[in-house]
Amino acid sequence: MTQTLPTLPLPPNRPRRVAFAGTPNDAVPALLALAQAGFDIGVVVTGAPRRRSRRGRDTPSPVSATATELGLPISHEPADLTSAGADCAVVVAYGRLISADLLSQVPMLNLHFSLLPRWRGAAPVERALLAGDDVTGVCLMALEESLDTGPVYWRHEVPIGPTDTAAHLRIRLADEGAQRLVESVTNGLGTPEPQQGEPTYARKLSTADREIDWSQPATHIDRQIRVGGAWTTLNGQRFIVRGGTPSSATHDAPPGTLFGDAVVTGHGIVRLDVVQPAGRPAANAQAWLHGARLPSGTRFG
Known part of the structure; x- marks a missing residue:
């Protein structure tokens, strides 16, 4: 299956001011890598504080805690991705779909932890491991309204070893993906290519x-x-x-x-x-x- 390129705006080849959207630990390496590389991060949009144990208090997301340490402005409203004067937004494991209206206002890049179009959706690492895949990976794609269908700038493969856990794979994918993300936006994104092949879907594990x-x-x-x-x-x-x-x-x-x-x-x-x-x-x-x-x-x- 081959897709056509989207009509939504694409990011500039070398964006300098970015907005960021992400929530869990998996998104932290990308935020840190962008900050350490000197990118101007206009806003960090993340999930609202929530209770993480039955008796605990509401606590900020890992991305929110990291943004606080970096002195970056934090928001819980996706609309703020469009009001930060950013060249583009970088989205990593944000946890919410972003509307077409927002996508039409600011170009968005998405770091996704699979080899698209295999394992579109919420749990790509877990599904790849459960299915017995020999390899997984991380992609950088242009974000579209539909689920993980955007054209892909690059794919990076990561083998799945016989003792790898989903937790260990996510750490590796997040770290290696963050490094390649910064290399791309620094050296030039190039032109994304439509996804090729039959898609599979990674619904959240029940x-x-x-x-x-x-x-x-x-x-x-x-x-x-x-x-x-x-x-x-x-x-x-x-x-x-x-x-x-x-x-x-x-x-x-x-x-x-x-x-x-x-x-x-x-x-x-x-x-x-x-x-x-x-x-x-x-x-x-x-x-x-x-x-x-x-x-x-x-x-x-």
Whole structure:
């Protein structure tokens, strides 16, 4: 599938005054890189402060905290991207769609953590890992109103290793993407190219996506664990598997059966490394097993 180039304005080849929109930790390296490279950042638009734990207070987003340290003006209104006198806006993991009206007023660049058009959407790193992709990456594209459809200035590939977690991949993509973003806006953006190929969509992972089905192969369950938040049940209560190691070893017990520190799957076993029983902090699996004194034949799920 090939797209036509958009009718929206494109950024100048070498913008100097920029606006920035981003919210989570993934967006911080790009903001820091732009500031350290000497770009004039007219405004930082980010998500509003929110409560991050049940008993905690409202706290600013990671991007907001970084902007405060840098002495940059902060806003929670997307419309302020257009009123800062910027040559363009840089958007990284902002978390909200930007309207066509705003896009028509100021050109916008988007740093996206996938190899577009594969994995458009909210959870590209997690979906790439869960699907068993060998490679992921980061793209710089011109932002359009529709979801991640804009033409692409460049793609940078990052291999997915057998032990990579989604959290580690996001850190690497954010750091390498930030470096290449600054190189592009400093040396010249060039002309973006329409996306090529059949798109796939990275919807946000649900609780059901993270539930372990022990009849699946150990390799699939391992990917769920590396995505983060993989869970099962033990004695009717939720049990999170924070770390594990797959193996092709076989066992004749039914899937979900615990023997030693390993759980039987539909093909192979998963050795438990870090676990989190209901109402407890994460713990080394060996230490938990020693204290839990589970009967022989205990089954998860």
